[in-house]
Amino acid sequence: MSGHSKWHNIRLRKGKADAQRGQLFTKLSKEIIVAARSGVPDPDANFRLKIAVTRARDANMPMENIKRAIARASGEGKGDAYEEIRYEGYGPSGVAVIVDAVTDNRNRTASEMRYVFSRNGGNLGETNSVGWLFEERGVIAVPVGGTSEEALLDAAVTEGVLDVQISGDSAEIITEPRSLAAVRDHLERTLLGPAGRKVLSATLDLRAKSVVPVSQEDAPSVLRLLDALEEHDDVTHVYSNADIPDAVLEALA
Numbered sequence: 636m637s638g639h640s641k642w643h644n645i646r647l648r649k650g651k652a653d654a655q656r657g658q659l660f661t662k663l664s665k666e667i668i669v670a671a672r673s674g675v676p677d678p679d680a681n682f683r684l685k686i687a688v689t690r691a692r693d694a695n696m697p698m699e700n701i702k703r704a705i706a707r708a709s710g711e712g713k714g715d716a717y718e719e720i721r722y723e724g725y726g727p728s729g730v731a732v733i734v735d736a737v738t739d740n741r742n743r744t745a746s747e748m749r750y751v752f753s754r755n756g757g758n759l760g761e762t763n764s765v766g767w768l769f770e771e772r773g774v775i776a777v778p779v780g781g782t783s784e785e786a787l788l789d790a791a792v793t794e795g796v797l798d799v800q801i802s803g804d805s806a807e808i809i810t811e812p813r814s815l816a817a818v819r820d821h822l823e824r825t826l827l828g829p830a831g832r833k834v835l836s837a838t839l840d841l842r843a844k845s846v847v848p849v850s851q852e853d854a855p856s857v858l859r860l861l862d863a864l865e866e867h868d869d870v871t872h873v874y875s876n877a878d879i880p881d882a883v884l885e886a887l888a
Contacts, residue, residue, distance in 0.1 A: 658866075658868065659694055659696075660691075660694070660696050660700060661868070662737070662868075662870070662871050663687070663690065663691040663694060663696055663704075664691075664700060664703075664704040664707075665704075665717055665737040665871065666687045666690070666691075666737060666871055667684065667687045667688060667691060667701060667704035667705060667708065668704050668705075668707055668708040668717055668737075669708075669717050669718075669719055669737055670683040670684040670686070670687040670708075671684050671687075671704070671705050671708030671709065672708050676705050676708055676709045682813070682816075684705075685816055686815065686816065686837075686838065686839055688701055689816065689819070689837055689838075690836070690837070690838050693834065693835070693836045693837060693838075694836075716739045717737050717738065717739055718737070718738065718739075718741065719735065719736070719737055720735075720736050720737075720738055720741055720744060720745070721733065721734070721735055721736075721762070721766075722734040722736065722745070722748045722759060723759075723760050723761070723762065723763070723764045723765045723766055724752050724757055724758055724759040724760040724764070724765070725757055725758055725760060725765070726752075726755070726756065726757035726856075726857055726860045726861070726875065726877070727755075727756040727757065727853055727856040727857050727860065728847060728849050728850075728853045728856075728857055728877070729847055730847045730849065730857055730875050730876055730877040731765035731768050731769075731843070731847070731875060731876045732752075732757065732765070732860070732861070732864070732873070732874070732875045733765060733766065733769060733841055733872075733873075733874040733875070734748060734864050734870055734872070734873055734874075735870070735871050735872040735873075735874075736748070736867070736869040736870050736871060737869060737871055738869045744869045747867065747869075748864075748867075751860075751863050751864055751867060752860070752864075754863070755856070755859050755860035755863050756856050756859075756860060757860050768843060768844055768845070768876055769841040769842060769843055769844065769874060769876070770841070770842055770844060771812050771839060771840070771841060771842075772797065772809050772810065772811075772812065772839075772840055772841075772842045773795075773809070773810035773811065773812050773814060773815030773818065773837070773838075773839055773840070774807055774808070774809060774810075774815075774836075774837070774838055774839075774840040774842075775807065775808040775810065775815070775818060775819050775822065775834055775836070775837045776805055776806070776807055776808075776834070776835040776836045776837075777805065777806050777807075777808065777822060777826075777827060777832075777834055777835060778804060778805055778827075778832055778835060779801060779804060779805060779806045780804050781830065782826065782830065784801060786826065787799065787801070787806060787826065790821075790822055790825050790826035791808050791818075791822070793818060793821050794814065794817075795810045795811045795813070795814020795815075795817060795818050796808060796809070796810055796814070796818055797809045797810060797811065802881060803881065805835065808822065809842070812839055815837060815838075815839065816837075819834055819837045822834060840872075840874070841872075841874040843874075843875070843876030845876065846876050846877070846878035847876050847877055847878060848878045849877045849878060849879045851880070851883050854879050854883050854884075854887060855887060857875075857877050857879070858879075858887060861873055861875060861877075
């Protein structure tokens with residue numbers, strides 16, 4: 636498992652995350668607000684906002700909600716004192732964990748993060764305690780059913796692509812961060828669009844430079860921590876360097 640993305644994608648495919656859709660839209664709105672305030676409120680001129688909007692659209696968030704979030708960031712509506720916070724720590728089996736959150740009360744969120752870590756067999760660390768174990772990458776998830784591996788690899792031969800990882804009925808295209816949007820557009824234009832399909836997700840991600848193998852026996856406790864963190868209202872992203880076999884993830888999802 637690379638980070639938390641594969642586990643999350645399996646649960647989405649099996650319909651286990653539908654109950655959290657409303658919560659997801661709230662989190663995506665916060666991301667859009669913070670991204671819009673980091674620059675101009677125009678996705679074409681603000682890379683962070685473009686990625687946040689793309690992520691929201693991939694999650695089928697209504698365009699009305701997206702526009703409303705951008706308007707709130709521009710001051711058209713009630714003010715939101717949101718700020719981005721990153722938490723780092725360790726989980727069961729010694730896996731490194733990074734949590735990104737958007738909050739209007741950093742003291743409350745820090746206290747709750749510490750509680751979630753300790754309750755689930757982990758411990759919250761200091762800033763930069765595990766960040767050096769990860770690097771930022773663009774990650775595009777695409778369906779591969781009906782597409783040959785050769786066709787997928789040919790389409791992925793474009794500027795900014797670093798790697799292609801195929802697993803079951805989906806694949807992840809790993810890109811340089813700044814190339815994420817361009818590669819996504821290229822794949823939809825040359826590979827997916829003609830077949831009537833679309834990108835499953837496209838987001839900036841943290842990828843572990845090296846992974847920690849997790850046994851079948853320890854996997855449930857690791858995933859319990861990652862799920863508890865992801866389900867927190869303020870959390871937008873959860874990353875880890877846990878390496879859990881696909882078969883184990885499928886069985887536990």
